[in-house]
Amino acid sequence: MDTAAPLPPLPETGMRRVLCVVAHPDDMEYGASAAVAAWTEAGWEVTYLLLTRGEAGMAEPPESVGPLREREQRSACERVGVTDLRYLGHPDGMLEGTLALRRDIARVIRQVRPDLVLTANFEVEAYGGMNQADHRVAGLAAVDACRDAANPWVFRELAEQEQLAPWSARAVAIVGHPQPTHARAVGADHVEAAVASLQAHAAYLAHVTGHPAPEVLIPAILAQGGAAAGTEHAVVLRVVDLGGLGGKE
Helix, strand or coil: CCCCCCCCECCCCCCCEEEEEECCCCHHHCCHHHHHHHHHHCCCEEEEEECCCCCCCCCCCHHHHHHHHHHHHHHHHHHCCCCEEEECCCCCCCCCCCHHHHHHHHHHHHHHCCCEEEEECCCCEECCEECCHHHHHHHHHHHHHHHHHHCCCCCCHHHHCCCCCCCCCCEEEEECCCCCCEEEECCHHHHHHHHHHHHCCHHHHCCCCCCCCHHHHHHHHHHHHHHHHCCCCEEEEEEEECCCCCCCC
C-alpha cells in the first residue's frame, strides 16, 4: 500500500503573474494548461513565451508549418484564457543554449515581471524515453535566465539601453518532472479546457503516429497528478524557491 503523503499545494499567496517558457507550440498542452486555465479564471496574468515556432515538426515545408502552428497555438491559448503569446523565433529542432537565448528570455522576464516562471522537464530522460533536444535546452535556459534577469551585472544592456530593470521571480516551477514537490489542484472545467487546448493542435497531432486522443490522454495525466495530490485532478510540479515564497504581496 502506498503511504506517501500527498503533495502539498503550490504556494500561491500574493501571486498574480506567470511566465511560461517552453520550446514549441503544444508543449504547454500536455497537462500544464489545466493549471493555466485555473489561474486565468482567478484573474492571473499568464504569458506564454515560445522559443521556436515549431516549424520543423511536420512533413510540410517549414515556411508553411510555422504560421500554421502559430495559428493553432493561438487557438489553444484562447481555450485557457491566455492573451499574451510571444515568440522568440529561434530555429526549431536546432535550439542552442547560448548567451543570446538566455538574454532573450531574461529580457521577457524583465518585461513581464512574473511571480512564477514555469517551464517543462529538461532532464535527458523524460516521458518514457530520451527527452527532445529543444526541450532540454529550453528548460535549462529558462532557469538560468531567471538568475540573469535578477542580476544587474548580467546583460547590462537590458537596463542601460532598454530600460528594463532587474526582476526576481519568486519561484520556478517545472512541469513533467519525475520528482514533483507540489501540486496545483484543478477542476473538471479546467480539465475540459486543457483537453480543448491540445485538440486545437489538430494539424500537428495528425502527423504524430499513435498519439492518444486528447480527451483520453489529458484526463489520465491530470488524474495521475490528482492521485499524488490527494484530489481528483491536479498538475504536479517541481518547485524551486528563488527566495520569494514567503509571501511577497
